[in-house]
Amino acid sequence: MRRRVLLTAAGATTTGLLAGCTGNPAVAEAPTVRFSLDALPDAALPGEVLYTIDPAEGTDADAQLMDRILDGGTTTKALREPLPPQQHLLYDGHVYELAADVVDTTPGTSYSVKVDVVTGSVNDDAAIQFSDLPDVDQAQFAAKGLADGDPVGIGTSFHYTDTERDNSVLVPESEYDYITWADGAEAEWVVDDAHDAPVHTYRYTATTVASASEYGRRMRERFAFPLTDLSAEQREFVETAITDEYYTVAPDESPPDAFVALTDQFRDEEQAHALDDTAEDDLNGPYLVQYNEDVYWTVLLVHGPAFRTTTSD
Known part of the structure; x- marks a missing residue:
């Protein structure tokens, strides 16, 4: 601590x-x-x-x-x-x-996102099962404690390196509006904003x-x-x-x-x-x-x- x-x-x-x-x-x-x-x-x-x-x-x-x-x-x-x-x-x-000296830099982007409560009904054509998301996207949810679909209704940020972004279906332009889970949990997915956020390698x-x-x-x-x-x-x-x-x-x-x-x-x-x-x-x-x-x-x-x-x- x-x-x-x-x-x-x-x-x-x-x-x-x-x-x-x-x-x-x-x-x-x-x-x-x-x-x-x-x-x-x-x-x-x-x-x-x-x-x-x-x-x-x-x-x-x-x-x-x-x-x-x-x-x-x-x-x-x-x-x-x-x-x-x-x-x-x-x-x-x-x-x-x-x-702390910067000895290497990897390009990346931070995305302001919402994992929001679904207020209406889920459009199945615009939804993806969480288990079907690429590993890079599942890892982002897991890092924020959101892999089980609970809680939703929050705004947060997801960070992707350029390589991870290229393997994502959620950023920069999401292919889906909803994410669903096997237990029936569901969330609306919204990408609000993005900014450059390179990952630095520090030598301490x-x-x-x-x-x-x-x-x-x-x-x-x-x-x-x-x-x-x-x-x-x-x-x-x-x-x-x-x-x-x-x-x-x-x-x-x-x-x-x-x-x-x-x-x-x-x-x-x-x-x-x-x-x-x-x-x-x-x-x-x-x-x-x-x-x-x-x-x-x-x-x-x-x-x-x-x-x-x-x-x-």
């Missing part, structure tokens, strides 16, 4: 963070404050900011590809890079940077940047800053964020003056991010905070006029 935990707490809406509280994420209102602190060791910090491949997913294609890359490099075919090159990524306790190699622990140490040394001169009320905010998962102020409430003053300590600090990336120029986002000799992954999300300055919202 791959994930890009790229500071989504800062970039995503605070509405989404409160969706579970309202029961209706579409209408949830952003909180005035959401402040969280999680104590993390150095080794855990890269996973908060880097594109991460989980080696525990033994059948995951990304993990398998990464293993081949680390075993001296490998080639793979895809429409676009399956793993991001030229950026730091985390895999199995180490941070790597990949290079990897460079080791650091162990996760070492990378996290560099992050801590670069980004961590202490919260200083806290009042008793401000310490209570911090302790609540640590023990209760987060400190929050409801959307219809004003933030305490002491909390507004606390956020001033964040304004001139660099947000935590990948070491090959740049920080967001915003008060809202993730930070590394030192508190009581521990380092905390800290997410600050604030909203409303109390937090507006000439440099941030």
Whole structure:
């Protein structure tokens, strides 16, 4: 499983963070404050900011590809890079940077298609049994989980190389309007659009940047800053964020003056991010905070006029 935990707490809406509280994420209102602190060791910090491949997913294609890359490099075919090159990524306790060079290209086309519900009756003269489709067409249905005719009523895309297209009866101009299955399932077949989509062969190699622990140490040394001169009320905010998962102020409430003053300590600090990336120029986002000799992954999300300055919202 791959994930890009790229500071989504800062970039995503605070509405989404409160969706579970309202029961209706579409209408949830952003909180005035959401402040969280999680104590993390150095080794855990890269996973908060880097594109991460989980080696525990033994059948995951990304993990398998990464293993081949680390075993001296490998080639793979895809429409676009399956793993991001030229950026730091985390895999199995180490941070790597990949290079991906295109060494071959096979012409191909992506077709926007509909496997739609039949609203009337099937014209038998314009229909074909799924089992009678050429292998290249059956393979497209199978790749989308549509080989059994259920579900239909969806729009999707099918990709054919030029050779596969020449062996198809469904693209570029379909010879049939309907597809039927032995169990009685049936679908209307529509080709809406097409665009060039060559298949590239990528040659991947990897460079080791650091162990996760070492990378996290560099992050801590670069980004961590202490919260200083806290009042008793401000310490209570911090302790609540640590023990209760987060400190929050409801959307219809004003933030305490002491909390507004606390956020001033964040304004001139660099947000935590990948070491090959740049920080967001915003008060809202993730930070590394030192508190009581521990380092905390800290997410600050604030909203409303109390937090507006000439440099941030």
